[in-house]
Structures are given as C-alpha cells and as structure tokens.
Amino acid sequence: MEKYCRQVFYYETDKMAIVHNANYLRIFEEARLYFMDRIGVSYPLVEEAGILIPQVDAYVRYHQTLKYGDEFYVEVRLVEFNGARMKYQYEIHRASDDELTASGFTSHCFVDEEKRLPKNLKRILPEAFEKMKAAIEN
Amino acid sequence: MEKYCRQVFYYETDKMAIVHNANYLRIFEEARLYFMDRIGVSYPLVEEAGILIPQVDAYVRYHQTLKYGDEFYVEVRLVEFNGARMKYQYEIHRASDDELTASGFTSHCFVDEEKRLPKNLKRILPEAFEKMKAAIEN
Amino acid sequence: MEKYCRQVFYYETDKMAIVHNANYLRIFEEARLYFMDRIGVSYPLVEEAGILIPQVDAYVRYHQTLKYGDEFYVEVRLVEFNGARMKYQYEIHRASDDELTASGFTSHCFVDEEKRLPKNLKRILPEAFEKMKAAIEN
Amino acid sequence: MEKYCRQVFYYETDKMAIVHNANYLRIFEEARLYFMDRIGVSYPLVEEAGILIPQVDAYVRYHQTLKYGDEFYVEVRLVEFNGARMKYQYEIHRASDDELTASGFTSHCFVDEEKRLPKNLKRILPEAFEKMKAAIEN
Numbered sequence: 001m002e003k004y005c006r007q008v009f010y011y012e013t014d015k016m017a018i019v020h021n022a023n024y025l026r027i028f029e030e031a032r033l034y035f036m037d038r039i040g041v042s043y044p045l046v047e048e049a050g051i052l053i054p055q056v057d058a059y060v061r062y063h064q065t066l067k068y069g070d071e072f073y074v075e076v077r078l079v080e081f082n083g084a085r086m087k088y089q090y091e092i093h094r095a096s097d098d099e100l101t102a103s104g105f106t107s108h109c110f111v112d113e114e115k116r117l118p119k120n121l122k123r124i125l126p127e128a129f130e131k132m133k134a135a136i137e138n
Numbered sequence: 139m140e141k142y143c144r145q146v147f148y149y150e151t152d153k154m155a156i157v158h159n160a161n162y163l164r165i166f167e168e169a170r171l172y173f174m175d176r177i178g179v180s181y182p183l184v185e186e187a188g189i190l191i192p193q194v195d196a197y198v199r200y201h202q203t204l205k206y207g208d209e210f211y212v213e214v215r216l217v218e219f220n221g222a223r224m225k226y227q228y229e230i231h232r233a234s235d236d237e238l239t240a241s242g243f244t245s246h247c248f249v250d251e252e253k254r255l256p257k258n259l260k261r262i263l264p265e266a267f268e269k270m271k272a273a274i275e276n
Numbered sequence: 277m278e279k280y281c282r283q284v285f286y287y288e289t290d291k292m293a294i295v296h297n298a299n300y301l302r303i304f305e306e307a308r309l310y311f312m313d314r315i316g317v318s319y320p321l322v323e324e325a326g327i328l329i330p331q332v333d334a335y336v337r338y339h340q341t342l343k344y345g346d347e348f349y350v351e352v353r354l355v356e357f358n359g360a361r362m363k364y365q366y367e368i369h370r371a372s373d374d375e376l377t378a379s380g381f382t383s384h385c386f387v388d389e390e391k392r393l394p395k396n397l398k399r400i401l402p403e404a405f406e407k408m409k410a411a412i413e414n
Numbered sequence: 415m416e417k418y419c420r421q422v423f424y425y426e427t428d429k430m431a432i433v434h435n436a437n438y439l440r441i442f443e444e445a446r447l448y449f450m451d452r453i454g455v456s457y458p459l460v461e462e463a464g465i466l467i468p469q470v471d472a473y474v475r476y477h478q479t480l481k482y483g484d485e486f487y488v489e490v491r492l493v494e495f496n497g498a499r500m501k502y503q504y505e506i507h508r509a510s511d512d513e514l515t516a517s518g519f520t521s522h523c524f525v526d527e528e529k530r531l532p533k534n535l536k537r538i539l540p541e542a543f544e545k546m547k548a549a550i551e552n
Contacts, residue, residue, distance in 0.1 A: 009440070009443070010290065010291070010443055010457075011296050011440045011443055013291040014291070015344055016190055018192070021163055022161070022163035022164045022287060025159055026423070029160070029423070030424075042483075043424075054156070054200065056200060057197070057199040057200065058159065059196070060193075060195060060196050060197075061194070061195040062192065062193050065192070068458060069456075148306075148309060148428065149302045149434050149436060151428050151429040152427050152428065153424070158425050164285070167287055168286075182344060206319075206429055207318075207320045294468070297468075297472060297520075301436035301439060302436045330435075330476065331476050332475070332476060333473070333474060335472070336439075337471040338468065338471065338472075341530075
C-alpha cells in the first residue's frame with residue numbers, strides 16, 4: 001500500500017462546489033502512477049519499452065464530498081497482477097478527519113503501442129515484473 | 139432510451155492518442171442530462187427548485203478506444219427511479235461501425251442543496267417525478 | 277468566418293457556478309478545428325501527413341459568464357496564415373441574447389511530429405494550403 | 415515571488431504527448447492560489463467572506479513543451495493590486511534544466527457572490543488587503 005496526498009484544486013470543483021465525479025478517476029490515476037513509481041517501476045520507462053497500460057474497467061463509490069482546498073490522501077493497493085493484467089483498489093480520505101470520501105478499483109491490461117495486442121511484462125521488463133509481483137497485497 | 143451523439147474533441151485525448159478514461163464519466167453525464175432534457179425534466183429547473191443530484195457510484199467498462207474526430211453515440215437508459223434515487227445504463231458506440239466502445243452505469247440520489255439531506259422528487263416536483271417514472275426501462 | 281454552436285456541459289462549471297476560465301481555450305480549440313473541417317481541411321488528415329499544429333500563444337478576455345445549460349456560439353476567424361504559422365480570432369456569444377461572453381485569439385505553428393521542426397503546409401499539403409489561404413479574413 | 419512545483423499528470427497530456435494548451439491556465443490558477451496561501455491570504459476564507467475573484471483576461475505563451483512525468487516549477491508574481499483588481503505574472507520552468515516552457519499573465523477583479531458587483535478587499539478584509547499590498551512586485 002502506498003499513500004498519495006495532495007489538495008483539491010479549484011478547477012476540480014463543479015457548480016455543486018464539490019470535486020466533480022469524473023475527477024476521481026484522474027485522482028485514481030495519479031495515485032496509481034505514484035504507486036508504480038514508489039515501488040521502482042517508472043511508467044515513463046514502461047512506455048519507452050513500447051508498452052501501454054490502458055484501463056479495462058473502473059468503479060467509483062462516492063461516500064462523502066471533497067471541497068476546494070481540502071487535503072486528501074489516497075490509499076492505493078495493487079491487488080492483482082500477472083504480467084498481462086493488473087488491478088488496483090483505492091480509498092480516498094479527507095486528511096482533516098480521515099473520513100472516507102471515495103473508494104473504488106481500476107483494472108488494466110498491458111498492450112503494445114502499435115496494434116494494441118496483449119503483452120506480458122515478464123518478457124519485456126523482467127525486473128519491473130518482479131517488483132510488481134512483490135508489491136501485490138491481498 | 140435516448141441517443142446522444144457528438145464527436146470526440148481533441149483535448150479529450152491523452153498521450154495514448156485515445157479518449158482519456160476519466161472523460162467517459164463526463165460523456166455519461168452529458169448523455170444523462172440530455173436524457174432528462176428530452177423527457178421534459180430540465181436539470182437547471184431541478185436545481186432551481188433546490189435539488190441537487192450527486193453521483194452515488196459509477197462503473198465504466200472500456201471495450202474499444204475512441205480517437206480524436208470519431209463520431210459516437212450514447213444509448214442511455216433510466217433503469218431505476220423511485221423519486222429518491224435513480225440509476226442509468228450507458229452504451230457508447232462508434233458511429234462509423236456501431237462498435238461498442240464503452241458501457242457502464244451511474245447511480246444518483248436527490249438531496250437538498252444546503253445540508254445535502256435526502257429529498258424526494260415526488261413532493262417537490264411532482265410533474266417531473268411522473269415524467270421520470272414513465273421513462274423507466276427495465 | 278464560421279459559427280460553431282453548442283451548450284455548456286455541467287462538468288465545465290466550477291464552484292462559482294460558471295464555466296471555468298481554462299475551458300475557454302478548449303472551446304476555442306473546438307471552434308478552430310470545426311473551422312478547418314468546414315473549409316475542407318481535416319485536422320486528422322493533416323496529422324496523418326505528419327504535421328502537428330501546436331499553440332504558440334493564446335489570449336482570452338472574459339466579458340460575461342456562461343452557466344450550465346447556456347447555449348453559445350463561437351464566431352471564429354482565420355486572420356493570418358502563411359503555411360508556417362496561423363492566427364485565429366474568436367468571439368463567444370450567449371445564444372439567448374447574443375451577449376459577447378468572451379473573446380480572444382490563438383496563434384499556431386506547423387511542425388513535424390518527430391523533431392518538432394518547422395514545416396510549411398504549402399509543400400506537404402498544397403491543396404489544404406490553398407483552402408486555408410482562401411479562408412483568411414482581415 | 416513564490417515558487418510552486420509539481421509533476422505533470424498523465425491526464426494532462428493530449429495526443430501530441432504534451433501538456434494540453436488549456437491546462438496551462440489551470441497550472442496558473444494552482445500557482446496563484448498557492449501564492450495567496452503563502453502570503454497568508456486563504457482563498458477559501460476570501461470566498462467565505464462573500465468575495466469571488468473571477469478572471470478578467472489571460473495570456474499564455476508556449477515556449478517549450480512539457481511531457482508526462484516532467485517536474486516543473488512556476489514562478490508567480492503579483493504585479494498589480496489595488497483592492498478591486500489584481501494581476502499576476504507566471505513563468506513555468508522545467509525542473510530538470512530550468513528551461514522556460516511557458517509564460518503569461520492573468521488579471522482578476524473582486525466581486526460579490528450574488529450580483530457580481532465590484533467589491534474592494536480593503537473594506538471587507540483589511541488584513542488580507544495589507545498582505546496583498548505588501549506582496550506586490552514591480
């Protein structure tokens with residue numbers, strides 16, 4: 001598990017004065033790429049090796065709202081990974097009171113950048129594969 | 139069911155040259171508000187009556203990619219509604235070949251704008267309630 | 277001059293309940309690419325020919341606000357073009373009362389997609405060059 | 415002058431694989447609100463006092479591109495302020511080589527949240543007024 005923190009930006013709010021629902025998928029992405037970076041798997045390097053990691057599906061549950069200026073932290077866990085696919089779980093908490101504001105998951109597959117055919121990280125980036133493998137949390 | 143159409147904007151793409159995953163929740167929102175407008179329930183009027191309709195949860199499955207300039211249509215269905223909550227299902231199709239590019243659902247509740255307490259559309263906007271009721275598709 | 281129209285999306289608003297200031301550059305882009313399409317210069321085809329058209333500078337003046345649901349139209353004019361650079365002017369009007377809500381300009385250059393070196397449309401896409409030339413308005 | 419830093423998010427890129435032009439206005443906003451916070455003028459508190467600070471105009475010049483993962487810093491300066499209006503200048507630099515990637519300015523006015531009539535910070539938040547006044551850099 002890694003913990004990613006920042007404050008809500010003004011432009012992330014909508015006319016309800018809360019973070020717009022679509023921005024939670026952006027925050028999940030920030031947290032996920034931070035997670036990969038923290039375990040030593042740089043996503044820019046993965047892409048340079050010719051691998052893209054598009055999203056397969058995503059789920060968000062909105063528990064509480066976040067407002068402009070709120071500090072929050074995301075607890076992000078890699079819960080599945082086999083070199084060809086992976087799945088993350090997320091919990092977004094307001095920092096001031098630790099309140100759970102949103103939770104969810106995203107699934108991803110590994111593909112080549114040309115034809116978007118399946119790729120396995122094990123063959124292309126074996127070191128990254130091992131780091132990911134070691135970071136799985138059940 | 140209502141059908142909402144438009145083209146992909148350039149700024150909706152990311153460095154994979156496809157519509158970024160978070161933008162699908164924005165497209166769902168466009169389609170949903172279009173649906174309400176089409177059945178005669180104007181969302182601006184709902185908000186003027188003091189009701190907000192935040193998102194409770196959301197799911198997206200990404201089947202195919204959409205690229206800049208692609209025309210697409212969203213088939214949007216109201217599948218649950220009881221005045222206090224509602225649920226929509228979405229299918230996004232590429233217009234050129236009718237390929238399903240994404241599908242999913244969103245759930246919503248009705249709350250007052252001050253304290254975010256539950257509200258029932260039946261009491262506050264009975265006419266809108268009836269129109270929504272009649273538009274449910276199972 | 278071409279006229280590009282649509283409604284404000286919910287997610288374009290911020291907590292001031294108006295279209296967020298950064299979204300005007302997105303609307304300019306929509307209008308600009310619509311303009312090119314209307315005069316017969318498809319931007320996807322330009323990119324397929326290996327040309328990118330990054331923005332060099334941009335100016336926006338915010339006269340009035342736009343709210344969720346407002347219909348607006350953009351009057352977009354190509355005011356300069358020489359094959360290597362171009363400049364557009366924009367006026368965004370609220371449709372209900374023709375009020376000018378924003379105005380501005382953007383400048384662009386033509387570069388190759390690899391090294392981002394200057395390119396001239398005249399040599400690579402002479403037909404597109406002529407169409408652009410003919411569309412200049414002073 | 416204050417210095418605001420962060421990394422480029424994946425979703426900020428477009429199909430040219432660079433930060434999309436509209437996102438620079440968002441980055442300007444992040445830097446500006448960080449500036450106000452740093453000099454002791456909390457924007458959430460300003461809004462609670464019933465004052466909004468919409469944008470009057472904005473200019474961006476794009477010198478170099480920023481890519482996903484790039485660290486950057488924004489040098490933000492308050493160059494004009496009289497209680498009713500203010501103007502900021504921005505320089506965005508890539509952190510790795512200090513290269514100037516974008517520069518620009520934004521102007522703002524102070525209005526009340528109801529009728530959007532002009533307001534003067536001096537009368538409503540005199541302490542914030544003095545802090546702003548002291549932070550002007552010519």
